[in-house]
Amino acid sequence: MSFTALTCPQCGAALPRQASWRMVICPYCSATVTRNKSLVQAAPLREAAARVRAQALAGYPSTLPVLRWQGQRYQLLKRVGIGEHAEVHLAERMGLFPERVIVKLAHAGTKPGVLAAEAEILRALQASTLAEAAYLSQRVPQAIASGVGETAGGNEREGLLLRHPSGYWGSLAQALRYAATGIDPRHAVWIWRRVLEVLAFAHDSGWTHGDLRPEHWLVHPRDHGVLLVGWSHAMPGADGAAIARDLRQSAWTLRALLCGGDALPTCGRSTPSPLVALLQRSSEDAAWCAEVGARGLDQALVAAARAAFGPPKFIPFNPTSATCR
Numbered sequence: 001m002s003f004t005a006l007t008c009p010q011c012g013a014a015l016p017r018q019a020s021w022r023m024v025i026c027p028y029c030s031a032t033v034t035r036n037k038s039l040v041q042a043a044p045l046r047e048a049a050a051r052v053r054a055q056a057l058a059g060y061p062s063t064l065p066v067l068r069w070q071g072q073r074y075q076l077l078k079r080v081g082i083g084e085h086a087e088v089h090l091a092e093r094m095g096l097f098p099e100r101v102i103v104k105l106a107h108a109g110t111k112p113g114v115l116a117a118e119a120e121i122l123r124a125l126q127a128s129t130l131a132e133a134a135y136l137s138q139r140v141p142q143a144i145a146s147g148v149g150e151t152a153g154g155n156e157r158e159g160l161l162l163r164h165p166s167g168y169w170g171s172l173a174q175a176l177r178y179a180a181t182g183i184d185p186r187h188a189v190w191i192w193r194r195v196l197e198v199l200a201f202a203h204d205s206g207w208t209h210g211d212l213r214p215e216h217w218l219v220h221p222r223d224h225g226v227l228l229v230g231w232s233h234a235m236p237g238a239d240g241a242a243i244a245r246d247l248r249q250s251a252w253t254l255r256a257l258l259c260g261g262d263a264l265p266t267c268g269r270s271t272p273s274p275l276v277a278l279l280q281r282s283s284e285d286a287a288w289c290a291e292v293g294a295r296g297l298d299q300a301l302v303a304a305a306r307a308a309f310g311p312p313k314f315i316p317f318n319p320t321s322a323t324c325r
């Protein structure tokens with residue numbers, strides 16, 4: 001049997017047995033000793049990372065506002081919307097590994113905790129154990145963090161950080177500004193179907209949205225996708241009445257999209273009659289909505305669209321020219 005002596009390479013003193021698996025300090029000459037040839041020491045690594053980070057930060061334009069948030073800095077690139085409780089910005093985490101995010105900053109008069117509560121609702125939806133959650137939870141904002149951030153001038157504001165899925169153009173309320181007479185009913189069909197899919201997922205997960213205005217439907221023109229935002233009014237315990245309220249709201253929003261957003265929306269002049277019949281029933285008949293649910297309404301929509309337009313086909317959507325001709 002061969003013996004191994006653990007001795008300090010600098011002074012030859014005996015080292016403790018831990019020297020065979022980790023770094024030790026020689027008890028005699030205080031040298032730091034390790035067997036690991038590719039060792040990276042924490043302190044110089046941190047110094048190097050801080051140096052590189054400072055260089056990366058120096059590359060940002062100083063004209064845009066910066067939000068300090070939980071040890072990170074975010075540059076606010078563009079305001080993308082204003083709601084009842086918050087203003088919403090597209091932002092970028094500054095530094096070595098930039099990441100685009102959506103930042104919601106509460107208005108000065110907003111009741112404290114509203115954004116934290118919305119974050120909890122979004123987390124609950126993301127935690128849904130339904131089979132379709134992996135796909136449909138992507139059509140609901142994903143909360144990264146909620147808390148308090150510091151804006152320019154040292155003002156503290158409650159905020160909510162969300163992931164920024166790329167490709168979403170803006171809300172359908174914004175698209176309506178380009179379509180004074182309403183959007184093409186063929187686009188209305190896929191838009192409503194996408195919303196009904198997310199509603200079916202939310203209802204099955206035990207939540208109702210409660211505020212299905214066009215401002216809360218963000219549209220992805222290339223993929224014909226809709227991201228449902230504005231969950232601050234969402235409620236747990238999705239019973240028949242609450243489900244019917246969501247479905248009726250979605251139908252009224254469709255009517256607004258089809259006629260250009262009147263205060264009391266009709267169904268649009270050029271909407272085919274099978275769709276008009278479905279819109280009227282689903283916006284007015286709460287008992288029927290509660291009975292069929294989001295999936296039943298979706299099936300009825302597929303049938304009405306087939307009766308009106310024939311088999312489905314992909315029509316490119318341009319939000320700035322989606323007007324019905």
Ligand SMILES: Nc1ncnc2c1ncn2[C@@H]1O[C@H](COP(=O)(O)OP(=O)(O)OP(=O)(O)O)[C@@H](O)[C@H]1O
Pocket residue numbers: 080081082083084085086087088102104141162170171211215216218229230231232
């Ligand atoms: N995740 C997002 N990505 C891009 N834009 C968003 C996002 N969330 C919200 N917006 C935009 O910001 C606007 C305001 O957002 P939202 O309605 O959620 O604000 P709020 O004040 O929290 O809610 P509410 O007005 O419903 O009480 C929306 O209409 C939309 O245009």
